[in-house]
Amino acid sequence: MAMTTNLGPIVQRAMLSGELLRLRRLAGKTQEEVARQFDWSTSKILRIEGGAVSVSTPDLQALLRLYDVTDATELERLTGLAKGTRERGWWQNYPLDSPDFRELLGYEAGASYIRQFEPSIIPGLLQTPDYARIIVREFVGDLGDDQVDALVDLRIRRQDYLADRDPRPYRFFILDEAAIRRQVGATLPHGRSIMPRQLRQIAEQSEDESMTVEVIPFAKGAHYGMRGPIVLMEFDADLGEVLYLENHRGRSRILTGREEEIIEYRERFEDLRTWTASPADSRDLILKAADEMEK
Structure with missing residues (x-):
């Protein structure tokens, strides 16, 4: 039978939301500040960081620019997690x-x-x-x-x-x-x-x-x-x-x-x-x- 290393969309969403929460705090920004920056509702940030919703690629890129994430390997890893959250689970x-x-x-x-x-x-x-x-x-x-x-x-x-x-x-x-x-x-x-x-x-x-x-x-x-x-x-x-x-x-x-x-x-x-x-x-x-x- 074929092997798989896929962690599934739910685990990848939880991993990504945790990373975005960590990066926001590392950047010294509050959820309200991020929401104002992009003219989003604060609830949108809450839902993204709480793993309740997937984050689109444009929104992810905007957040990473705001948090000053520039390392190519890190950008590729986080983008890969975001893509994984939108995959269909086998169930x-x-x-x-x-x-x-x-x-x-x-x-x-x-x-x-x-x-x-x-x-x-x-x-x-x-x-x-x-x-x-x-x-x-x-x-x-x-x-x-x-x-x-x-x-x-x-x-x-x-x-x-x-x-x-x-x-x-x-x-x-x-x-x-x-x-x-x-x-x-x-x-x-x-x-x-x-x-x-x-x-x-x-x-x-x-x-x-x-x-x-x-x-x-x-x-x-x-x-x-x-x-x-x-x-x-x-x-x-x-x-x-x-x-x-x-x-x-x-x-x-x-x-x-x-x-x-x-x-x-x-x-x-x-x-x-x-x-x-x-x-x-x-x-x-x-x-x-x-x-x-x-x-």
């Missing part, structure tokens, strides 16, 4: 109703490290097509076959995209034992093999040097993670971390930068590791669950 052809989930996919496309905890289901980045199909039907609601197929394809495309990146992002998954014990598909005709195949795929993937999978055994008792799933992403660029949260009602929110809540969840993720089995023991637990289901 934009799929029917997605959640703006937060679209943003998650955009940040995921350029993340260097992805941490995820799931208390009750297999994460989308690890799901087999058969497992994903059942989850989509149960979680998303009354959908036609074409819509289900599209959403299943989206999940597999996510996995392929990250696998094709060079270098691959490091992925660290923590699963509660409930996620590997629930026999998804077992009540369907010919469905008893779905979960064992899913588990064996996870065990195989966990041997990849760019991935870690750890399980919190039932024997560890109650823990903070039972409140809900957590996704944390970090980047090679100076963007801070991104936090994605989703509750049992399917409502989600995404936080970016260096907000205190992101730091708190980062610490909670590390705290969950005090409950997990080692990667090797987790793999054995996953394979044991698969064996028991097959019997």
Whole structure:
């Protein structure tokens, strides 16, 4: 499969907005001063520096002249970022109703490290097509076959995209034992093999040097993670971390930068590791669950 180093439009927009904020401050100018200089509204500067909108090439060139950026290499880099913000993300052809989930996919496309905890289901980045199909039907609601197929394809495309990146992002998954014990598909005709195949795929993937999978055994008792799933992403660029949260009602929110809540969840993720089995023991637990289901 073809390799890609593209960070995606959302990450490049965040990188560019951060650079423009830094350059404005370095130039000693306020947002109001910049707005007056170009007869723009202050909200336009706010939206550009907040990453809410892309910046056109003429506007970018005007800003860089004002900030006295003359180095050819730097100009080329920033212009390249601006061009990247206007590209279409691979996910934009799929029917997605959640703006937060679209943003998650955009940040995921350029993340260097992805941490995820799931208390009750297999994460989308690890799901087999058969497992994903059942989850989509149960979680998303009354959908036609074409819509289900599209959403299943989206999940597999996510996995392929990250696998094709060079270098691959490091992925660290923590699963509660409930996620590997629930026999998804077992009540369907010919469905008893779905979960064992899913588990064996996870065990195989966990041997990849760019991935870690750890399980919190039932024997560890109650823990903070039972409140809900957590996704944390970090980047090679100076963007801070991104936090994605989703509750049992399917409502989600995404936080970016260096907000205190992101730091708190980062610490909670590390705290969950005090409950997990080692990667090797987790793999054995996953394979044991698969064996028991097959019997």
